Amino acid sequence: MTIAVKCIELCKTYRQGDTDIKALDHLSIDVETGGFVCLSSPSGGGKTTLLNAIGGLDKPDSGEVWVSGQRIDQLGKAALADLRLREIGFVFQAYNLIPVLSARENVEFVMQVQGVSTDERRQKSQAILEEVGLKGLEDRRPAQMSGGQQQRVAVARAVVSRPALVLADEPTANLDSKTSDALMDLFSELNERHQTTFIIATHDRRVMAHVPRLIKMLDGRIVDDIAQTPV
Amino acid sequence: MRTFRILFMLAWRNLWRNHRRTLIMLAAIGVGIWAMIFMTALTQGMVNEMIKDGISALPGEVQVHNPAYLDDPNINNLIATPDSELEKKFTGAGLVQWATRIKVPAVITSERESRGVTLLGIDPQRELGMTFIDLDNIDGRFLEDAADNAVVIGRKLATTLETEVGKRIVLMSQDPDNEIADRGFRVVGLFGASQESFEETYVFAGKETLQKLLKIGDHVTEVVVSGGDYRNVEPVFEKVSALVDEDLQVSRWTDLDSYLGTMLKVMDGFVLVWVIVIFLALSFGLVNTLVMAVFERVREIGLMLALGMRPSSILGQIVIESMLLLFLGMFIGNVLAWLTIIPLQGGIDISIVAEGMEMMGASSVLVPQLRLQDVILANCVVLVLGFLASLSPAWRASRYEPIEAITKAN
Known part of the structure; x- marks a missing residue:
């Protein structure tokens, strides 16, 4: 089994007023290719900081981050942008979509920046929108869709160009339980079908129950790494 | 992209x-x-x-003079090349418009007043379109040819001299021997101009008539050339410079009127x-x-x-x-x-x-x-x-x- 993500001795400290907060405290982790991992912790436990470090959105104070065999914590802005464009799909808690683009255009956005041809983009975006159950809503703008529909568009955008890794930060935070379950089923299906590695940061126990590997964090450290049978 | x-x-x-x-x-x-x-x-x-x-008062965007004329515009500073020879050189040179002129200081006297003026000896056929005079806005008539024995003066000058069309005036200048050259002329026309100063300053007479009066034979004081575009004067300047003798001074309008x-x-x-x-x-x-x-x-x-x-x-x-x-x-x-x-x-x-x-x-x-x-x-x-x-x-x-x-x- 190859390693999709490797973090070695990551440290990250934020200053809040006069207090230093250790968001990551000598944290090390490996996630294999095709892994489906959930990071859970109380608020401030460091899961979002870890996700941002893995996604090249934030730099650790020390330690190493490797994604798809490439060390990324020393890369410049443009190189990190290229890495995110080619290797990583993001799903954020909220505000996932570009409001002036339709659902289809949002899904095609990453591919368009990648330089994928119009026909291929159209074909792939149509297929993925159907897969996430948004057939017929392709031309709606985010403001014309519900929270769940928007989140599904964001998921479609994150996976449509087949990235090696999908990072999702509290993807179900704004969704009701039924929509949350549907979204997790979709993640599981994409994970199994395309061997995409998923790392999901969440508080949501229903999400935690969906994954085969649950990593519990506290004060920037891993306190438990559990292999489990998904519900 | x-x-x-x-x-x-x-x-x-x-x-x-x-x-x-x-x-x-x-x-x-x-x-x-x-x-x-x-x-x-x-x-x-x-x-x-x-x-x-x-430029219409100059007139022309390019002028040719005796080098001494611009500092001292008197009748002794004539262009050495005869008028007839200038005619031959300029005709067919591809210039939009050109004319030879006599331009000297003079005194005009009516039966009541005298004034210092600039006396212009012109060929009216060549001047068409170059002068500041609106030929449709003339009381009386304009000069008919270079040998016309009459004069045309400005309306403002006529008022100052208390004269009018049909009356006679006397023009007085100097000939090359520094002798007084004068004679009576009949006023046949009064011109209007956009600026009153033009009406007060300029008096038009036939070129050949003035050549006889001033005893300068077949000579003139200037050649005036218009290219039609005052902003693009260089091609005309170069063409005229190539046409005339080296001892003559060719000037652009910007040199002649540095204020403009x-x-x-x-x-x-x-x-x-x-x-x-x-x-x-x-x-x-x-x-x-x-x-x-x-x-x-x-x-x-x-x-x-x-x-x-x-x-x-x-x-x-x-x-x-x-x-x-x-x-x-x-x-x-x-x-x-x-x-x-x-x-x-x-x-x-x-x-x-x-x-x-x-x-x-x-x-x-x-x-x-x-x-x-x-x-x-x-x-x-x-x-x-x-x-x-x-x-x-x-x-x-x-x-x-x-x-x-x-x-x-x-």
Whole structure:
């Protein structure tokens, strides 16, 4: 089994007023290719900081981050942008979509920046929108869709160009339980079908129950790494 | 290029997210461009009138003289080449218009008054279209040929001399032997001019008649040449320089009337300053609009950076947005300018301030002059400076850290 993500001795400290907060405290982790991992912790436990470090959105104070065999914590802005464009799909808690683009255009956005041809983009975006159950809503703008529909568009955008890794930060935070379950089923299906590695940061126990590997964090450290049978 | 389409689409749609702000900014740019072009057209129209009037008094954009004549315009400083030889050289040289003249100081005397004047001996056929005299606005008649024995004087001079058409006056000057040369002439016409000073100063007589009176044989004091475009005088200057003997002085109108030449340069500079000043006022609105547009979209910009858009593409998106705004504003401004200037091509009557204008050498009717290079200048200034003004907010947007930008929203 190859390693999709490797973090070695990551440290990250934020200053809040006069207090230093250790968001990551000598944290090390490996996630294999095709892994489906959930990071859970109380608020401030460091899961979002870890996700941002893995996604090249934030730099650790020390330690190493490797994604798809490439060390990324020393890369410049443009190189990190290229890495995110080619290797990583993001799903954020909220505000996932570009409001002036339709659902289809949002899904095609990453591919368009990648330089994928119009026909291929159209074909792939149509297929993925159907897969996430948004057939017929392709031309709606985010403001014309519900929270769940928007989140599904964001998921479609994150996976449509087949990235090696999908990072999702509290993807179900704004969704009701039924929509949350549907979204997790979709993640599981994409994970199994395309061997995409998923790392999901969440508080949501229903999400935690969906994954085969649950990593519990506290004060920037891993306190438990559990292999489990998904519900 | 691969991302240009998406950047253009994002820029265009973002432009219309806040319709009201965009429309206000478009109106500001449109009115600004209109003001630049319209005021420039008025200024150029005024300058054009002043220079054309000035050149029509010379007349011609290029003149040939004896080198000593310009410092001492007396009858001894004639062009050595005979008039008939000059005629041969200039005929068929491809010049738009030219004439040989005698121009000397003289005294005109009526039965009541005397005045110092500039006496012009001309061939009326050659002078058509070159002189400042409007031949349709003459009391009596103009000279018929170079051998005409009559004179035409200005209306203002006639009033001063208390004379009129049909009456006789005496013209007195000097011949090359410094003897008084004088004779009586009948006034056959009174001319009007855009400037009263022309009516007071110039007296027209037949060239051959003056050659006899001044005993200068077949000689003249100057050759005047018009190329039709006072701004592009160099080709005519070079052609005339090649035609005449080296011992003659060939002068451009800017050399002959340095005041007019300087004024043309000053006005060209003024137009540029005017255009830049208006733009500076506009730029505050433009930069403010872009800064607001960026500030409102911090989260989106962060999201796009997080999804893999390069900082340079974010910069490009904001610059494209600014350029779209400028191009639309420029289109509106240019159309407005065209719509307001074209109907005024008949001229704007500014006679209420004509006396003041006349002192500056301009006429009382102002014809706005829409010149392509002025339109290009105004548009280029707006485009180039607008581009530079948009760089600051665009640069700021491109430097956001994606996670900070997204977090700022949350």
